[in-house]
Amino acid sequence: MVYKLEEKLTEWRRDLHRHPEQGFLEMRTASKVAAEVTRLGFTVRLAEEVMALHEMMGTPPLKTIVDHYKWAVNNGADPEFIEHFASGCTGVVADWDTGRPGPTTVFRVDMDALPIFESMDEEHIPGQLGFRSINEGSMHACGHDAHTAIGIGLATMVAEDPEAFNGIIRIVFQPAEEGTRGAKSMTEAGIVDDADFFIASHIGTGVPHGEFVAAANGFMATTKMDVTFRGRASHAGAQPEEGKNALLAAANATLNLHAISRHSGGASRVNVGELQGGGGRNVIADTAFMKIETRGETSEVNDFVRNQAKNILQGAALMYDAECDIHIVGEAISCKCSEGLAAMVGAVAKETMGITKVHKADNVSAGSEDATYFMERVKAKGGQATYCIFGTELAAGHHNEKFDIKEETLPVAVDVLYRTVLALNGRE
Numbered sequence: 001m002v003y004k005l006e007e008k009l010t011e012w013r014r015d016l017h018r019h020p021e022q023g024f025l026e027m028r029t030a031s032k033v034a035a036e037v038t039r040l041g042f043t044v045r046l047a048e049e050v051m052a053l054h055e056m057m058g059t060p061p062l063k064t065i066v067d068h069y070k071w072a073v074n075n076g077a078d079p080e081f082i083e084h085f086a087s088g089c090t091g092v093v094a095d096w097d098t099g100r101p102g103p104t105t106v107f108r109v110d111m112d113a114l115p116i117f118e119s120m121d122e123e124h125i126p127g128q129l130g131f132r133s134i135n136e137g138s139m140h141a142c143g144h145d146a147h148t149a150i151g152i153g154l155a156t157m158v159a160e161d162p163e164a165f166n167g168i169i170r171i172v173f174q175p176a177e178e179g180t181r182g183a184k185s186m187t188e189a190g191i192v193d194d195a196d197f198f199i200a201s202h203i204g205t206g207v208p209h210g211e212f213v214a215a216a217n218g219f220m221a222t223t224k225m226d227v228t229f230r231g232r233a234s235h236a237g238a239q240p241e242e243g244k245n246a247l248l249a250a251a252n253a254t255l256n257l258h259a260i261s262r263h264s265g266g267a268s269r270v271n272v273g274e275l276q277g278g279g280g281r282n283v284i285a286d287t288a289f290m291k292i293e294t295r296g297e298t299s300e301v302n303d304f305v306r307n308q309a310k311n312i313l314q315g316a317a318l319m320y321d322a323e324c325d326i327h328i329v330g331e332a333i334s335c336k337c338s339e340g341l342a343a344m345v346g347a348v349a350k351e352t353m354g355i356t357k358v359h360k361a362d363n364v365s366a367g368s369e370d371a372t373y374f375m376e377r378v379k380a381k382g383g384q385a386t387y388c389i390f391g392t393e394l395a396a397g398h399h400n401e402k403f404d405i406k407e408e409t410l411p412v413a414v415d416v417l418y419r420t421v422l423a424l425n426g427r428e
Helices: 002-018 027-040 062-074 144-160 183-188 246-257 299-319 339-350 371-380 409-425
Strands: 043-046 092-097 104-110 168-174 197-203 211-213 221-230 268-277 287-296 323-332 357-359 384-390
Touching (some): 002 027, 027 043, 027 144, 027 168, 104 144, 104 371, 183 371, 339 409
Parallel strands (some): 211 357
Antiparallel strands (some): 221 287
16 A cells, blocks of 8 residues: 555655755755645644753754755745744654554654765766755755655555554654754653654665664764864964963864773774864964764763763863863764564564565664664653664765665655554554
8 A cells, every 4th residue: 555655755755855954954844744744634743842942952053044944945845834943943743643542652753964065976866867955065865855755654654544543643753863963852842751652763774675674772872072172372483382272282182082991881982073273374273173972882881981081171171271162062872672662563574565584683883873862761651662774775875975775665664664553553
């Protein structure tokens, strides 16, 4: 039944791919989603209703938000809903409440794109078929366009047979997964506090086309930090002793961050991804700026690395009599999937056309994911949670300018998720 949606799923995905929007700027995307699920009959909550403002991390500057709102309006945003997202709160939560007793089952899909200039190579399929990004400097290079299309497809399937279910079926369209920025604010707004079951999903991540992972347990806890060192400028030749060298403080910190001790509790990572400073060869640099991240196999390991990183940053500033401001702009915790729910979803996938192999669990480190906030909250309140992966053929790796997916994965993913709803919320 789901395969009659294949053409529509492709259409949605390509429209989203052509109009990518980065985290907390998903205004056009969120307006389109809100309009579609409202039309289907879902009860919709938007923006500040589903996001705790004080937990939003790494939000864009106000000018960027204002400018992008104009872009969204001029590029096909739904006029009925676009104003709800003008502030940069771009979350959408859609509920199908049957009015009958039953579990609350929550599905999460993410919507944001990356700050990548999409390939103009003549062999790049989105370019050939006319759906390459028109928002230059932004690109769906991780598959979130597909995830959003899958979420709309699942909503469509649920709405087609309203008498088939009990309880509540909820689809969470999350902003700002990239940089692990958006889930915490939605978690703290309480949108999964009543969930009995929670399922997040992703396409690709190195899993071959036609294969399915029922429980991805390899996500590392992480902290993303923007760091500014502030010193005092001075003439490097005439009065070097009058300066307070912020750039040297940052350079010292960079070297020592990569020397943080390992931890017996699990794998860890640290990376200085960006370093800027100074304004002239004969000037003692009065400012320097860094973008860094820490990761840990568990939240405890990441806490250790993050705390060591803060000590190093502050110590480096002290060495050069400078000041150091540390701002957390993204964070995620570690989490293990619920074995019972993962086994049930795996059993559904095993009976799905288009799935050739099911893996019960994948414990290989796979970066970080802020869906873990939702998962841990659901588990803490007595529910079950899992994170599953739909394998697909990729034109290039995630976060690559030539990234593209095999679109045949879209109906397969919707089919698995829809039949999971039937298994959990279906009427006997």
